[in-house]
Amino acid sequence: MGLDVILATVLPLFGPVVIDGVKMLFQKITGISMGEPKSFQEKVEWEKLGIDKLKAMAQLDNPFGDVSRWVADLRASFRYIAVGLILIITLIYCLFLGAKADKDVFNLLAQLSGSALFFILGDRVYIGLKK
Numbered sequence: 001m002g003l004d005v006i007l008a009t010v011l012p013l014f015g016p017v018v019i020d021g022v023k024m025l026f027q028k029i030t031g032i033s034m035g036e037p038k039s040f041q042e043k044v045e046w047e048k049l050g051i052d053k054l055k056a057m058a059q060l061d062n063p064f065g066d067v068s069r070w071v072a073d074l075r076a077s078f079r080y081i082a083v084g085l086i087l088i089i090t091l092i093y094c095l096f097l098g099a100k101a102d103k104d105v106f107n108l109l110a111q112l113s114g115s116a117l118f119f120i121l122g123d124r125v126y127i128g129l130k131k
Helices: 003-030 040-061 069-076 078-100 103-130
Strands: none
Touching: 003 103, 069 078, 078 103
């Protein structure tokens, strides 16, 4: 396991946190707030944009027509099912092939499973750090 595997798994987790830290450092040095509304009117506009974004995302996730409930549930959980499959495939590959595993395939699966795991955990860690 080389540095490339470590970077591929750690950067998706800590990337947003580091970027926020750099923005805060820049704000302290310059006194200029980045991305923060400067007046109440701007804050209201930002909130409206956020609401519009959420409405657009909900409309994209909304199935068109008369769809069975299980199809809608499967469609909504597809990302998590894909992450689970990646983790299961990696686990099975490592357990059954062990030392005979191809190094390139192992590195690919390690990167995929690391990114998939941090997809699930990274949001929760980031939200926890923001509070």
